[in-house]
Amino acid sequence: MLSQPNGRGDPGKQTPGLPPEIRKDGEPGWAGGLRKLYNSVVEEPLPDSFKDLLKKLDDDGDA
């Protein structure tokens, strides 16, 4: 038997990691977290700082 929480607010048996909905079959929670982190950047619109780059590509392409 596991001992009881020691009165310091021990949360007991909590599953570490991401919430269940992110877990896929047999995949650790953090693996979904990694992709989520990556995709969160992929889905961001390009910031304004990219305007110059896009303009340069346009200009060079049309020169």
Add this chain to the structure above:
Amino acid sequence: MPDRISPSAADEGFRKELLTVLPHLRAFARGLSGRADFADDLVQEAAIKAWTARERYQAGTNMRAWTFAILRNHYLSELRRSKRQTDVDEGVLEKMLVMDADQEGPLHLDDMEAALQKLAPERREAVLLVGASGFSYEEAAEIAGCPIGTMKSRVARARADLARMLDGEVDDALDIKARKAG
């Protein structure tokens, strides 16, 4: 210099392909460096390099892998060029980790990001390429310029590190909270 060059269809195709990979390059650079503004600078510089070298790109091959390799090499040379910056980063990173220990909830993306930045650089790169960007081991090995076996072992080690850190980090965070509460 000729004053009039009509844009070739190849250039136009290249430009379109390059634009579609920019968001992926941003995500990769952000994961590698852990800093949004630095990452965006890297991406823009890598995109210019790619554009300048476009004649060396074979249409129909993997634009994503090609540009990732350019970005990665550029990142490494920037790191070498400014060693001092990496010292500052360690301080920032430490702060982030302390903040993470106090966070609520099971696992935030911030935890993930902090754990990623704690990995050895070659393992971070490996798990970003294979685990996040979805490259095959073979493609990832080519991007990183290492044998495929090396790439596989880097990914495996990165996964083990992340699993240990993220599980451990949650326990630590709960422990700290418990101590504060008690």
